[in-house]
Amino acid sequence: MLNNGVAAQSTPKPLWLLAEVTYRCPLHCAFCYNPTDYVSHTQNELTTDEWIRSLREARKMGALQLGISGGEPLLRDDIEEIVAEAGSLGYYSNLITSGVGLTEKRIAEFKRGGLDHIQLSMHDITKEINNFITDTNTFELKKKVAAMIKDYGYPMVLNVVIHRYNIEHIGEILEMAEALGAEYVELANTQYYGWSLINRAQLMPTREQLEKAEAVTNKFRERVGNKMRVFFVVPDYYSDRPKKCMNGWGEVFMIVTANGTVLPCHSARVLPNMTFPNVREHGLEWAWTESPAFNKYRGDSWMKEPCRTCPEKEKDLGGCRCQAFLLTGDAESADPVCSLSPNHDVILQAIEDAKNPQIASQPIVFRTDKNSHKLVEGERERVEQFHALP
Amino acid sequence: MSDKIRSEEVFRRNPHFRFQWEEAQGCYVLLFPEGMVKLNGGAGEVLSRLDGNKTVAALVEELKAAFPDAPDLESDVLAMLELGLEKIWIVRN
Ligand code: SF4
Ligand code: SF4
Numbered sequence: 001m002l003n004n005g006v007a008a009q010s011t012p013k014p015l016w017l018l019a020e021v022t023y024r025c026p027l028h029c030a031f032c033y034n035p036t037d038y039v040s041h042t043q044n045e046l047t048t049d050e051w052i053r054s055l056r057e058a059r060k061m062g063a064l065q066l067g068i069s070g071g072e073p074l075l076r077d078d079i080e081e082i083v084a085e086a087g088s089l090g091y092y093s094n095l096i097t098s099g100v101g102l103t104e105k106r107i108a109e110f111k112r113g114g115l116d117h118i119q120l121s122m123h124d125i126t127k128e129i130n131n132f133i134t135d136t137n138t139f140e141l142k143k144k145v146a147a148m149i150k151d152y153g154y155p156m157v158l159n160v161v162i163h164r165y166n167i168e169h170i171g172e173i174l175e176m177a178e179a180l181g182a183e184y185v186e187l188a189n190t191q192y193y194g195w196s197l198i199n200r201a202q203l204m205p206t207r208e209q210l211e212k213a214e215a216v217t218n219k220f221r222e223r224v225g226n227k228m229r230v231f232f233v234v235p236d237y238y239s240d241r242p243k244k245c246m247n248g249w250g251e252v253f254m255i256v257t258a259n260g261t262v263l264p265c266h267s268a269r270v271l272p273n274m275t276f277p278n279v280r281e282h283g284l285e286w287a288w289t290e291s292p293a294f295n296k297y298r299g300d301s302w303m304k305e306p307c308r309t310c311p312e313k314e315k316d317l318g319g320c321r322c323q324a325f326l327l328t329g330d331a332e333s334a335d336p337v338c339s340l341s342p343n344h345d346v347i348l349q350a351i352e353d354a355k356n357p358q359i360a361s362q363p364i365v366f367r368t369d370k371n372s373h374k375l376v377e378g379e380r381e382r383v384e385q386f387h388a389l390p
Numbered sequence: 391m392s393d394k395i396r397s398e399e400v401f402r403r404n405p406h407f408r409f410q411w412e413e414a415q416g417c418y419v420l421l422f423p424e425g426m427v428k429l430n431g432g433a434g435e436v437l438s439r440l441d442g443n444k445t446v447a448a449l450v451e452e453l454k455a456a457f458p459d460a461p462d463l464e465s466d467v468l469a470m471l472e473l474g475l476e477k478i479w480i481v482r483n
Contacts, residue, residue, distance in 0.1 A: 013414065013415070015426065060414075061414070062412070062414030062415060064412065064419060064421060064426060065421065065426055090410065092408050092421035092422075092426070094423065116408060116421070116423075117423045119423070155406045155422075155423055157423045157424070183406065183423070184423045184424055186424065226478055229424070231424065
């Protein structure tokens with residue numbers, strides 16, 4: 001009757017809806033996962049009504065988890081309305097924020113509207129590194145916001161993006177999280193897309209640093225037990241099999257971006273020859289089930305060798321299409337993280353580059369409007385250097 | 391990992407988790423930061439009956455009355471509660 005308590009899987013339904021409500025952000029994180037050309041997507045943001053319609057449609061299709069993110073979502077002044085709608089529709093909703101713009105008044109309104117939790121990004125135990133990596137003076141503010149989240153009875157979820165500059169502080173970061181009363185901590189090793197791909201050699205930790213960080217994390221887990229859940233998102237460059245990206249293309253995740261484009265993952269826009277649906281032209285039902293973009297990489301019929309006949313293909317579905325394209329120039333090839341990929345050497349080279357002081361000491365390109373404009377205008381030498389098309 | 395469950399104990403669902411019936415999935419779900427679980431029929435029946443007042447013994451009786459034909463019901467319920475404790479789906483009252 002009960003086996004492991006978990007129901008059997010049925011046909012894919014979008015369980016998670018991520019609403020990237022704006023690409024505007026007061027921070028300038030070096031690892032930002034937003035598109036490097038985000039300045040081209042900051043106009044024509046969806047209106048409140050368009051968001052409400054999208055929430056309703058996705059909920060009808062079965063979506064349950066809602067993430068409200070950005071950019072910094074709190075730069076919009078209608079998040080209260082969006083939250084209240086999500087609450088009445090029965091979503092389990094999550095505000096993903098840097099903390100900038102969260103006031104007592106707003107958090108009280110979110111509580112009333114039924115927001116379920118707030119995920120706050122933290123960067124380090126030191127003010128210097130927090131302020132350096134985000135290129136802002138936000139260290140003290142984040143601590144205040146953490147206290148406010150606790151005061152309002154929210155489960156505290158901290159997200160810490162891990163890179164070379166903070167990886168050796170993981171023990172102290174976890175202790176800080178414990179002192180703040182966090183229930184969940186996500187130690188998310190940087191994934192190399194968007195801005196973090198440009199800054200890859202500067203951000204990537206060494207294998208030794210990573211192993212040490214994992215050991216420290218495991219020790220901490222043993223000590224705190226169930227009181228705090230610590231997720232350690234491993235960096236795929238140091239493993240020999242790719243991640244099952246987004247748990248499969250068009251399987252559970254659906255993202256609606258600031259100006260209405262519907263995507264199966266954050267970075268899908270980098271893929272060539274794809275037209276993604278937009279909520280201004282189509283309903284979400286069509287976007288998810290019918291649109292050519294969502295069907296293109298669903299399942300495994302698009303695969304080439306070595307994936308096509310690989311006995312492990314169910315496990316990772318060939319990895320990430322964006323990573324395959326960004327690093328090999330071919331979106332249908334195996335994710336080069338896989339040691340069976342004929343392009344695996346681009347990963348090994350990236351690890352070598354990160355150790356090369358000449359490359360790794362180049363200045364970081366922070367996520368700013370100015371840099372984004374430059375990248376749009378085609379000053380892409382550094383990007384191309386890293387994409388290293390064969 | 392968790393210590394043994396006794397029949398006079400009382401459990402309730404973790405108040406930080408949301409538990410609801412989902413028409414689209416045809417099952418109960420548990421929602422929490424960073425994840426969700428779709429519960430199978432049995433697990434859903436157990437969790438939906440945890441009101442923070444009932445002892446484990448009373449819960450088993452209630453389920454026996456609702457599912458008179460289910461074999462080994464008691465040990466299934468205990469296994470379910472143990473799993474729930476480990477995953478912090480439920481907490482001791
Ligand atoms: S990663 Fe940093 S810069 Fe990018 S959206 Fe988040 S807070 Fe803003
Ligand atoms: S060859 Fe393809 S399917 Fe097989 S493990 Fe590597 S990426 Fe996955």
